[in-house]
Amino acid sequence: MEDSIPVNQKIKHQELGETGRPWEETVTTSQAPELGLSEALELEQGPETGLQPRSSPPTMPLSGARTPDRPVDDLVGLRASFPSSAFQELPSTLSPLALARQDFMAPWQSDKTTSVIPEAETPHFGHLEQLSDKGGSTLHQTCQSKGNTFHQSQQTKYPLYELRDVSDHTSKQKELRFDIFQEDDSDSNCHLDQPESGASQVAPSMLEIAIQNTKAYLLKTSSKSGLNLYDHLSEMLTKVLDKRPENAVDIIENISQDVKMEHFSKKLDTLQNENEMLPTYEMAEKQKTLFLQGNVEGADQELEDEIAEHALPNIMESAFYFEQAGVGLGTDETYRIFLALKQLTDTHPIQKCRFWGKILGLEMNYIVAEVEFREGEDEEEVEEEDVPEERDNGDSEADEDDEDELPRPFYKAPQAIPKEESRTGANKYVYFVCNEPGRPWVKLPAVTPAQIVIARKIKKFFTGRLDTPIISYPPFPGNESNYLRAQIARISAGTHVSPLGFYHFGEEEGEEEEEIESGRDSFEENPDFEGIQVIDLVESLSNWVHHVQHILPQGRCNWFNPIQKSEEEEEEEDEEKEDEKGEEPDDTEQEVGPPLLTPISEDLEIQNTSPWTTRLSSNLIPQYAIAVLRSNLWPGAYAFSNGKKFENFYIGWGHKYSPDSYTPPVPPPVYQEYPSGPEITEMDDPTVEEEQAFRAAQEAVQEENEETEEEEDEEDDYD
Amino acid sequence: MDAESLLLALELASGSGQGLSPDRRASLLTSLMLVKRDYRFDRVLFWGRILGLVADYYIAQGVSEDQLAPRKTLYSLNCMEWSLLPPATKEMETQTSVVKGRFMGDPSHEYEHTELQKVNEGEKVFEEEVVVQIKEETRLVSVIDQIDKAVAVIPRGALFKTPFGPINVNRTFEGLSLSEAKKLSSYFHFREPVELKNKTLLEKAELDPSLDFMDSLEHDIPKGSWSVQMERGNALVVLRSLLWPGLTFYHAPRTKNYGYIYVGTGEKNLDLPFML
Numbered sequence: 001m002e003d004s005i006p007v008n009q010k011i012k013h014q015e016l017g018e019t020g021r022p023w024e025e026t027v028t029t030s031q032a033p034e035l036g037l038s039e040a041l042e043l044e045q046g047p048e049t050g051l052q053p054r055s056s057p058p059t060m061p062l063s064g065a066r067t068p069d070r071p072v073d074d075l076v077g078l079r080a081s082f083p084s085s086a087f088q089e090l091p092s093t094l095s096p097l098a099l100a101r102q103d104f105m106a107p108w109q110s111d112k113t114t115s116v117i118p119e120a121e122t123p124h125f126g127h128l129e130q131l132s133d134k135g136g137s138t139l140h141q142t143c144q145s146k147g148n149t150f151h152q153s154q155q156t157k158y159p160l161y162e163l164r165d166v167s168d169h170t171s172k173q174k175e176l177r178f179d180i181f182q183e184d185d186s187d188s189n190c191h192l193d194q195p196e197s198g199a200s201q202v203a204p205s206m207l208e209i210a211i212q213n214t215k216a217y218l219l220k221t222s223s224k225s226g227l228n229l230y231d232h233l234s235e236m237l238t239k240v241l242d243k244r245p246e247n248a249v250d251i252i253e254n255i256s257q258d259v260k261m262e263h264f265s266k267k268l269d270t271l272q273n274e275n276e277m278l279p280t281y282e283m284a285e286k287q288k289t290l291f292l293q294g295n296v297e298g299a300d301q302e303l304e305d306e307i308a309e310h311a312l313p314n315i316m317e318s319a320f321y322f323e324q325a326g327v328g329l330g331t332d333e334t335y336r337i338f339l340a341l342k343q344l345t346d347t348h349p350i351q352k353c354r355f356w357g358k359i360l361g362l363e364m365n366y367i368v369a370e371v372e373f374r375e376g377e378d379e380e381e382v383e384e385e386d387v388p389e390e391r392d393n394g395d396s397e398a399d400e401d402d403e404d405e406l407p408r409p410f411y412k413a414p415q416a417i418p419k420e421e422s423r424t425g426a427n428k429y430v431y432f433v434c435n436e437p438g439r440p441w442v443k444l445p446a447v448t449p450a451q452i453v454i455a456r457k458i459k460k461f462f463t464g465r466l467d468t469p470i471i472s473y474p475p476f477p478g479n480e481s482n483y484l485r486a487q488i489a490r491i492s493a494g495t496h497v498s499p500l501g502f503y504h505f506g507e508e509e510g511e512e513e514e515e516i517e518s519g520r521d522s523f524e525e526n527p528d529f530e531g532i533q534v535i536d537l538v539e540s541l542s543n544w545v546h547h548v549q550h551i552l553p554q555g556r557c558n559w560f561n562p563i564q565k566s567e568e569e570e571e572e573e574d575e576e577k578e579d580e581k582g583e584e585p586d587d588t589e590q591e592v593g594p595p596l597l598t599p600i601s602e603d604l605e606i607q608n609t610s611p612w613t614t615r616l617s618s619n620l621i622p623q624y625a626i627a628v629l630r631s632n633l634w635p636g637a638y639a640f641s642n643g644k645k646f647e648n649f650y651i652g653w654g655h656k657y658s659p660d661s662y663t664p665p666v667p668p669p670v671y672q673e674y675p676s677g678p679e680i681t682e683m684d685d686p687t688v689e690e691e692q693a694f695r696a697a698q699e700a701v702q703e704e705n706e707e708t709e710e711e712e713d714e715e716d717d718y719d
Numbered sequence: 720m721d722a723e724s725l726l727l728a729l730e731l732a733s734g735s736g737q738g739l740s741p742d743r744r745a746s747l748l749t750s751l752m753l754v755k756r757d758y759r760f761d762r763v764l765f766w767g768r769i770l771g772l773v774a775d776y777y778i779a780q781g782v783s784e785d786q787l788a789p790r791k792t793l794y795s796l797n798c799m800e801w802s803l804l805p806p807a808t809k810e811m812e813t814q815t816s817v818v819k820g821r822f823m824g825d826p827s828h829e830y831e832h833t834e835l836q837k838v839n840e841g842e843k844v845f846e847e848e849v850v851v852q853i854k855e856e857t858r859l860v861s862v863i864d865q866i867d868k869a870v871a872v873i874p875r876g877a878l879f880k881t882p883f884g885p886i887n888v889n890r891t892f893e894g895l896s897l898s899e900a901k902k903l904s905s906y907f908h909f910r911e912p913v914e915l916k917n918k919t920l921l922e923k924a925e926l927d928p929s930l931d932f933m934d935s936l937e938h939d940i941p942k943g944s945w946s947v948q949m950e951r952g953n954a955l956v957v958l959r960s961l962l963w964p965g966l967t968f969y970h971a972p973r974t975k976n977y978g979y980i981y982v983g984t985g986e987k988n989l990d991l992p993f994m995l
Binding site: 281330365608651653657664 | 730733734735736737738739740741742743746770772773797819820821879889890891943946948950951952953954959961964983984989990993994995
């Protein structure tokens with residue numbers, strides 16, 4: 001028990017104060033209320049008390065003379081004289097005597113001696129008990145919460161008074177008790193008090209009384225907070241002396257406030273703190289697995305294999321270069337991402353892996369990894385996603401079967417442009433995202449042209465949760481994962497650049513015809529690349545080339561002709577298509593983007609703003625500086641090259657820059673309800689002359705009805 | 720962020736990806752020390768940088784004894800030579816509000832803006848095209864002032880108001896608790912209060928006059944113009960402004976580490992209502 005410390009101390013003081021004060025005194029007092037209660041107790045106490053000498057003469061008159069002096073003082077003093085430790089005992093040892101007896105059974109020479117005293121008194125002082133109980137309970141709480149520190153401060157608190165006080169108070173207690181116990185008290189109690197009453201014998205001086213009065217005032221408990229100024233001041237001073245802040249006088253208000261705050265804040269921390277910190281531990285636990293993954297695999301052979309053919313990029317190296325450029329995540333975070341990428345490459349059949357960048361979200365961020373699977377490992381999922389489109393067709397057929405023949409809308413949804421095969425065009429790479437290193441990697445679905453087209457028209461923040469629906473106009477086909485994938489495709493196409501000559505086209509000549517049509521879409525590293533001077537890279541944008549295909553307005557990298565497809569399907573639709581063709585001639589023209597490995601100097605300007613900014617990483621030491629490329633079209637996209645190596649990186653919100661503010665596109669024009677023709681067009685009524693002329697004509701030429709009608713129609717039209 | 724603890728501050732704010740290159744960091748540490756001496760600032764804040772097409776502006780601010788007093792702003796292109804910017808005025812703001820697009824990185828660059836002005840000649844009123852020249856330096860002053868007024872952030876309790884008026888750094892501030900750190904109401908605009916006097920008596924009753932003397936972020940318009948994230952497994956709270964993308968505020972709960980940095984193009988995100 002913590003209480004034992006101060007109580008022990010007290011005992012020492014008592015011993016000092018009242019030298020030769022016999023131990024059995026307390027026992028006898030405690031005996032008093034329990035007289036005749038249980039024989040066992042008496043039996044137990046008998047031998048103990050018997051051991052002590054009882055030779056002191058009675059001192060009743062002296063103490064009796066003193067008590068009427070300051071009854072109030074005594075009460076207050078009594079209350080205050082028990083520093084929390086004593087009060088803490090109170091609730092437990094209060095009335096149930098059985099409990100108290102247990103206390104007595106314990107070796108009473110130890111801590112319990114002082115705590116027994118209030119127990120003995122409480123039944124007799126009704127009001128005092130309430131008072132002390134109240135004080136005790138409030139103190140009790142603070143004591144519990146503050147633990148050891150409180151007790152220590154308690155000890156230091158009465159450095160001067162304690163010795164005297166304690167002896168004084170104990171004497172007072174005895175005096176009080178004395179009055180009450182007078183009747184039942186045998187001679188034992190009387191002569192016990194003798195030695196210490198000798199101490200209090202000296203008549204109190206005026207100064208002392210003044211001190212006592214002041215102290216009593218200071219010890220007054222606030223009716224609101226249950227605190228008293230005495231304790232508060234001493235706590236403050238303790239704090240100041242412990243912490244030794246500079247210019248303590250300036251911040252004394254804050255210290256006072258802090259001390260008071262501590263009474264409240266500590267109450268909470270038993271339960272709430274644990275809950276609060278839980279996510280922190282959770283994350284640490286998750287990341288711990290990242291750090292341990294090397295150990296798990298263990299075996300040396302595997303390690304050698306891994307080193308031989310690893311897909312893991314050296315992120316730390318590129319992070320170093322990007323740091324020179326003043327971009328990039330902190331070293332710590334980068335390393336964690338590095339480990340997370342290792343986890344990814346270990347668990348998936350990955351041929352090539354790259355840290356693509358980080359996209360900021362409202363609630364969480366995305367760390368994006370760009371990977372290429374090994375041959376033949378990623379085919380499974382491709383088939384499944386075509387199913388929903390077919391379902392749509394089925395629905396429209398079902399509508400046709402309705403008996404009532406509802407008017408069919410003439411609106412035909414434009415031919416859905418099929419998405420590109422994996423490993424080609426916008427779906428060349430597969431992307432994995434995770435919110436924080438250590439969390440699971442999630443594979444993003446392949447992107448469809450429709451998604452790219454709509455993504456160009458909307459501008460939404462990412463939230464960080466992949467399943468969030470995208471609420472926008474025009475409606476986006478898919479949820480946040482699709483939008484994220486579409487933006488990644490757009491950013492890659494716009495900003496992935498490499499020094500001229502680093503890549504060159506592969507030398508496969510078999511499929512030339514196709515390549516001419518669609519632009520060549522494969523390239524490989526140029527083994528003869530000799531590097532470009534950094535200064536050249538900075539000075540001329542034509543030394544940088546795009547190595548990701550441009551995405552056409554259609555949403556694909558390789559143009560897909562929608563009309564060919566429609567001819568194959570149904571003939572009726574063809575005619576309608578042709579009508580549309582007349583209206584929208586743009587559709588039929590083949591969309592052509594710049595071919596692969598086009599220098600970025602040919603990129604379009606954004607309203608007089610150049611799309612790229614180049615810079616040398618350091619002007620102070622240009623010898624070892626690297627070339628840094630910053631995209632102005634996609635703020636957050638960076639590339640560096642030191643002449644031989646290069647890397648691309650994106651960190652930002654995933655939005656394209658536009659100097660004008662965003663305006664949502666207007667809704668398309670209202671579709672015509674019916675084809676307007678002569679039979680439903682309202683015509684002017686013929687005039688009298690016209691009717692007469694018509695009749696005349698009819699009479700004249702009765703056989704050729706049809707022709708005249710047509711003429712009339714024409715006339716009407718002119719009107 | 721405080722210039723004296725720049726390295727730690729940059730590390731904490733690095734989650735947004737915008738740091739400083741080692742040579743910039745080193746030169747800032749040296750030059751800001753001298754700035755503090757020459758201008759006799761109480762402390763110097765590294766405010767951030769504005770990305771220009773040709774060069775970047777590095778911005779620092781000096782704080783006087785009274786923490787909320789108007790801060791003096793300095794800019795530099797090479798992180799060594801600093802020049803003081805004039806205080807922003809209303810006129811500047813209206814004048815530069817017409818300028819769109821990116822900063823160039825040349826303070827003497829002049830934007831041209833054609834305006835239609837009505838000219839009275841006798842009784843007739845002509846509309847005449849007038850070309851207004853706006854210096855980039857003026858725009859820089861105005862933009863910094865706008866960002867400061869709109870999104871400069873300080874955690875509650877980091878400053879306290881003395882009964883005599885001046886506002887001091889609260890030395891007993893030991894960071895927000897974790898639960899408080901997640902609430903926008905625990906963060907204040909680091910500027911003279913504007914909204915505070917519009918509050919009702921009932922709302923004011925619960926405020927502590929020595930701590931709650933600034934506007935909190937809670938009622939910012941539009942709602943949701945801040946992204947609050949816990950990073951590094953709840954060991955760091957990061958606020959990002961969506962209205963001025965590029966402003967990052969960081970605070971490690973239960974420590975005294977807090978600050979904000981702006982790294983961006985110096986353009987307000989007017990599209991915000993569409994993007995939420």
